Amino acid sequence: MTKTTKRLLASAVALSTAFMGSTAIADGHTIDLExxxxxxxxxxSETGGSAKWANFYAPLLAEELPGNPTVVVVFDPGAGSTKGxxxxxxxDYEDGTTIFGSSGSTQFPYLLSDPRVRYEYGDWNVVLAxxxxxxxxxxxxxxxxxxxxxxxxxxxxEDFIYGSQGATRLDLVPLLAWEMLGLNVxxxxxxxxxxxxxxxxxxxxxxxxxxxSSSYLSGVTPLVEAGTAVxxxxxxxxxxxxxxxxxxxxxxxxxxxxxCEATDGxxxxxxxxxxxxxxxxAGFPAQKMVFLPAGAPDxxxxxxxxxxxxxxxxxxxxxxxxxxxxxxxxLTGAAAQTALESATVVPQEAKDFVINWLSxxxxxxxx
Amino acid sequence: MIEGILIGLEAAFSIQNLLMVxxxxxxxxxxxxxxxxxxxxxxxxMIPVAIGxxxxxxxxxxxxxxxxxxxxxxxxxxxxxxxxxVAGTVATSFDGYPMARKGQAGKALTxxxxxxxxxxxxxxxxxMIFAPALSSVALLFHSAEYFALMVVGLSAIAAFAGTGxxxxxxxxxxxxxxxxxxxxGALYNMPRFTMGMMDLQSGISFITLAMAMxxxxxxxxxVLNPARGAGQGESGKIENLRFSxxxxxxxxxxxxxxxxxGFFIGVLPGAGATIASFLGYAVERNIAKGxxxxxxxxxxxxxxxxxxxxxxxxxxxxxxxxxxLGIPGSGTTAILLGALIAxxxxxxxxxxxxxxxxxxxVIISMFIGNLVLLILxxxxxxYIAKILAIPRNxxxxxxxxFTLMGAYIGQNNATELLMLVGLGVMxxxxxFADYPLAPLLIGFILGTMLEDNFSRSMQLYRGLxxxxxxxxxxxxxxxxxxxxxxxxxxxxxxxxxxxGVADGD
Numbered sequence: 001m002t003k004t005t006k007r008l009l010a011s012a013v014a015l016s017t018a019f020m021g022s023t024a025i026a027d028g029h030t031i032d033l034e035x036x037x038x039x040x041x042x043x044x045s046e047t048g049g050s051a052k053w054a055n056f057y058a059p060l061l062a063e064e065l066p067g068n069p070t071v072v073v074v075f076d077p078g079a080g081s082t083k084g085x086x087x088x089x090x091x092d093y094e095d096g097t098t099i100f101g102s103s104g105s106t107q108f109p110y111l112l113s114d115p116r117v118r119y120e121y122g123d124w125n126v127v128l129a130x131x132x133x134x135x136x137x138x139x140x141x142x143x144x145x146x147x148x149x150x151x152x153x154x155x156x157x158e159d160f161i162y163g164s165q166g167a168t169r170l171d172l173v174p175l176l177a178w179e180m181l182g183l184n185v186x187x188x189x190x191x192x193x194x195x196x197x198x199x200x201x202x203x204x205x206x207x208x209x210x211x212x213s214s215s216y217l218s219g220v221t222p223l224v225e226a227g228t229a230v231x232x233x234x235x236x237x238x239x240x241x242x243x244x245x246x247x248x249x250x251x252x253x254x255x256x257x258x259x260c261e262a263t264d265g266x267x268x269x270x271x272x273x274x275x276x277x278x279x280x281x282a283g284f285p286a287q288k289m290v291f292l293p294a295g296a297p298d299x300x301x302x303x304x305x306x307x308x309x310x311x312x313x314x315x316x317x318x319x320x321x322x323x324x325x326x327x328x329x330x331l332t333g334a335a336a337q338t339a340l341e342s343a344t345v346v347p348q349e350a351k352d353f354v355i356n357w358l359s360x361x362x363x364x365x366x367x
Numbered sequence: 368m369i370e371g372i373l374i375g376l377e378a379a380f381s382i383q384n385l386l387m388v389x390x391x392x393x394x395x396x397x398x399x400x401x402x403x404x405x406x407x408x409x410x411x412x413m414i415p416v417a418i419g420x421x422x423x424x425x426x427x428x429x430x431x432x433x434x435x436x437x438x439x440x441x442x443x444x445x446x447x448x449x450x451x452x453v454a455g456t457v458a459t460s461f462d463g464y465p466m467a468r469k470g471q472a473g474k475a476l477t478x479x480x481x482x483x484x485x486x487x488x489x490x491x492x493x494x495m496i497f498a499p500a501l502s503s504v505a506l507l508f509h510s511a512e513y514f515a516l517m518v519v520g521l522s523a524i525a526a527f528a529g530t531g532x533x534x535x536x537x538x539x540x541x542x543x544x545x546x547x548x549x550x551x552g553a554l555y556n557m558p559r560f561t562m563g564m565m566d567l568q569s570g571i572s573f574i575t576l577a578m579a580m581x582x583x584x585x586x587x588x589x590v591l592n593p594a595r596g597a598g599q600g601e602s603g604k605i606e607n608l609r610f611s612x613x614x615x616x617x618x619x620x621x622x623x624x625x626x627x628x629g630f631f632i633g634v635l636p637g638a639g640a641t642i643a644s645f646l647g648y649a650v651e652r653n654i655a656k657g658x659x660x661x662x663x664x665x666x667x668x669x670x671x672x673x674x675x676x677x678x679x680x681x682x683x684x685x686x687x688x689x690x691x692l693g694i695p696g697s698g699t700t701a702i703l704l705g706a707l708i709a710x711x712x713x714x715x716x717x718x719x720x721x722x723x724x725x726x727x728x729v730i731i732s733m734f735i736g737n738l739v740l741l742i743l744x745x746x747x748x749x750y751i752a753k754i755l756a757i758p759r760n761x762x763x764x765x766x767x768x769f770t771l772m773g774a775y776i777g778q779n780n781a782t783e784l785l786m787l788v789g790l791g792v793m794x795x796x797x798x799f800a801d802y803p804l805a806p807l808l809i810g811f812i813l814g815t816m817l818e819d820n821f822s823r824s825m826q827l828y829r830g831l832x833x834x835x836x837x838x839x840x841x842x843x844x845x846x847x848x849x850x851x852x853x854x855x856x857x858x859x860x861x862x863x864x865x866x867g868v869a870d871g872d
Contacts, residue, residue: 045569083565165553166553188826189555189826190819190820193711193713195721196713200510202506203506205509
């Protein structure tokens with residue numbers, strides 16, 4: 001390729017990028033990453049869900065960023081992702097070639113004031129928020145006794161057993177939800193993955209469970225068809241204003257909010273609700289986020305925001321993303337900022353509520 | 368099942384997976400041939416590559432190909448040099464090497480290849496029949512039974528350890544269990560035994576441990592003992608590859624018997640290709656008559672076909688407990704299990720239901736693999752055998768390079784290199800002291816599952832009550848106790864007998 005065509009191509013790319021996302025550009029220009037290598041730091045090992053998510057986005061991001069840099073995914077695993085996040089906190093913005101992918105496992109310790117956390121979400125600059133959803137389900141005999149709108153009053157006296165990965169993990173969200181509904185759920189700990197939990201449900205060792213959307217679709221739908229499991233509620237999804245609405249993947253299922261409203265004694269306001277919502281948002285609708293380090297200028301943020309927005313405007317995005325990400329909003333710009341705030345800017349009372357609840361109910365003290 | 372086979376066919380015949388089978392078989396054959404490098408070492412070295420592929424089906428197909436390719440290839444050096452590349456082909460040299468010395472090296476290689484092919488293929492058919500049957504009762508296995516099953520898996524190591532090795536094997540198993548407790552436990556999500564080191568928080572990496580146990584010591588041994596693995600002599604040129612019709616007829620019943628026997632020995636936890644090949648050889652020698660029996664050890668066709676059929680069938684059989692129950696029957700399948708877990712696939716009863724494409728693609732790929740190996744071994748063997756001339760000093764840096772690179776790439780972390788070297792030195796000392804290393808790795812891999820299922824059962828039954836309340840758990844635990852106690856009882860009886868009257872033979 002000659003120099004001229006290369007330059008022409010580069011300017012064509014820059015031009016098209018400028019057209020696609022001109023609204024978000026604050027000071028009228030973008031940063032050029034031509035010939036550079038963008039390192040996308042993932043604080044997990046190369047086999048987890050975050051790796052799959054980053055590997056899906058990396059080549060698309062390279063196509064959309066001005067100058068078409070090489071985008072490589074770098075793994076910095078350890079200490080449940082807090083190690084990689086601490087390392088990222090130490091980095092200063094240089095030339096926009098370092099980005100960080102956080103996950104629910106990075107956000108929960110932050111919210112729970114885990115002593116390992118030396119990072120501050122408020123310092124970072126969000127450019128993408130990717131979400132998922134969750135569904136709680138029951139054995140068919142118990143589901144049959146549920147009242148109008150999923151009213152849980154009738155099953156409040158039952159003894160529930162739930163295979164859990166740990167009360168400080170994503171499981172915190174369903175555990176707190178069931179408790180708010182007045183259920184007596186005894187978690188059995190020592191589960192390595194949610195698949196194990198479903199297996200316990202199938203064998204009859206557990207009689208309540210939840211799965212994230214993609215696992216629900218692949219693993220629980222067959223049980224629902226066979227009549228052994230019945231979906232109860234989805235956790236819901238977040239609209240652009242930060243309200244909980246029905247999950248687009250499960251539009252016919254009531255959300256936890258609706259079920260809570262239908263059940264006596266469950267409040268959709270107050271500190272328990274605020275705490276649940278904060279942890280739900282951190283664990284599901286804003287589960288995975290992409291950040292630029294502290295001190296990134298507006299044009300760098302705009303460049304990445306535009307690139308991620310442009311990826312979603314691709315004609316084939318729905319098709320290529322459905323299998324790998326599910327049908328969930330991939331938020332950029334102001335919507336991503338809203339999601340980040342509802343996931344990380346949580347009233348101290350709500351945090352204290354969960355920290356107290358964990359120590360009183362499960363004897364878990366983070367120190 | 369038909370649906371599953373169709374899914375498997377579709378997956379196995381994808382370009383990527385076909386390449387995986389061929390690559391796996393090629394690598395396996397080459398490495399299996401090289402005396403001194405067993406399938407465990409090469410699979411350990413291959414793990415970072417397999418995990419890097421990202422697709423669990425492709426990774427398992429590749430590693431399985433390496434495994435049976437190595438068993439296939441190991442026979443070549445057994446026959447030509449009387450220097451078995453892998454333990455599973457030691458029995459092959461009993462009759463294969465004498466046959467080669469008689470100038471019939473080509474014929475011996477052909478018999479070995481045909482028997483291996485038959486054993487592997489019949490084994491794969493049996494796997495197709497038995498694995499789904501075992502899977503269908505899998506929902507009966509609750510956490511308590513899984514705990515008991517893990518105990519059986521661990522005690523079987525002792526049962527099949529060599530004479531005088533039972534105590535050593537048990538000690539190594541327990542050391543493996545201890546190593547498995549490092550890092551965050553699933554019960555409390557709190558770091559244990561990390562000595563405050565961040566890098567130990569997620570536990571000792573399986574890849575690092577596997578390579579430290581099976582790749583580094585091999586390389587060090589080759590350095591320390593250059594004569595190791597060198598053959599006992601050349602056996603002449605490979606010329607005529609054909610065997611006669613009569614010899615073919617003699618092989619058929621041997622292949623029939625040994626593929627069945629070998630397969631079922633492979634299914635047993637703790638027993639694998641090595642035991643199957645020795646047992647196959649012994650059984651065939653015992654039931655052979657007169658002249659034929661006298662021929663054993665001097666280049667008998669049956670004596671060559673028996674271990675070759677049995678070891679390949681056993682190799683396939685060892686996939687039954689791996690794929691259906693998630694417990695490894697041998698050190699090699701333990702490494703495969705670890706690789707699958709690293710790829711977020713939990714082998715076990717649900718594998719066939721949740722990810723039929725992995726389950727069936729692996730089985731179908733075994734048929735393809737055996738065909739590839741037959742083609743590779745029959746016409747090409749005279750050329751491939753030239754690899755036996757590669758000097759060891761080229762091999763050692765190759766192993767070291769891949770081991771260190773693999774450990775580093777897996778975690779992007781220099782601490783892994785320190786751990787690798789530390790654990791590798793430990794493993795080498797153990798090998799000098801003649802302590803078996805496979806039990807350590809099996810203990811390490813089963814340790815987490817053992818602990819998780821035990822703690823779950825304890826919570827569900829509020830104590831140890833599950834042992835008495837669940838008959839199957841009790842039965843399995845009794846079986847485990849017998850597996851540990853019987854060998855020592857037999858050993859004592861044998862000692863008593865030896866001090867009295869000898870039995871002969």
